[in-house]
Amino acid sequence: MDLDDARLTESGLAAPAAPAGRVLVIACGALAREILALKALNGWEHLDLRCLPANLHLWPDRIPDAVAAAVAEARGRYGRIFVAYADCGTGGLLEARCRALGVEMIAGPHCYSFFDGNAAFAARGDAEMTAFFLTDFLVRQFDAFVWRPMGLDRHPELRDMIFGNYETLVYLAQVEDPALDAEAQRCAARLGLAYRRRFTGYGDLATALSTAR
The missing domain is CATH 3.40.50 (Rossmann fold)
Structure with a gap:
């Protein structure tokens, strides 16, 4: 398919x-x-x-x-x-x-966790308490799934209210793609957050699907 x-x-x-x-x-x-x-x-x-x-x-x-x-x-x-x-x-x-x-x-609280690896994501919990996460999909669909649903297209003043307690945007990358990396950096700038990228590949999703037989 x-x-x-x-x-x-x-x-x-x-x-x-x-x-x-x-x-x-x-x-x-x-x-x-x-x-x-x-x-x-x-x-x-x-x-x-x-x-x-x-x-x-x-x-x-x-x-x-x-x-x-x-x-x-x-x-x-x-x-x-x-x-x-x-x-x-x-x-x-x-x-x-x-x-x-x-x-x-699949086990885990959300896709950020299983892409990163559930154990690794949990271990970083305290250190990344103020992080906002994006995956490849969310970088591609940032306006449709973040910007517009949160009303930021109509009320940009909401940015500080919604993201005021965040410090960093962490892009969990599934593939090596400079264009996506650049777009993720633009997303961070739009939200007023520092930027960090971590390549995860497919993480626990690959492991889980490999057992689906």
Whole structure:
């Protein structure tokens, strides 16, 4: 499945029945590019991808129901279903729903953590208490997922109110891309934050997907 296929499934068009033994990954749309890259890199031809809208993160309480609906639609057509979401602001509700559905999900509080590696991210907790994080996806979609939803396009004076206690923007980079690095630096400047970049690669996402067989 390529990125266009992921968008088709995200739009609600039903995917064809999959043969027995295949694995379906139900993922946040913000991870589509990374999961497809890992699939191609590792030759995971057994793995299919169904993406849910990335903007569900603006309403985390809707994520468990959306995941449950996708699981119900796919049940019986796949030998295994894996959920490529972390907790993502659901307060444990997604984990509880996945447990009730009998499907596995990636561990961690959010994608910043599993890209960085959950253990490493937790160990940096105190040192990065005042950090605001971006991934490759959020650098590309900064206006759509940060600037406009926070009202900064209409009320720039909100910047100091929202980000006044932050000191640093930490760009967790999945790929080596100078253009993304430059864009992340511009994002930091727009927010009035110091800039730091850390290359993470795909972190625990790669490890989790490698077990989805």
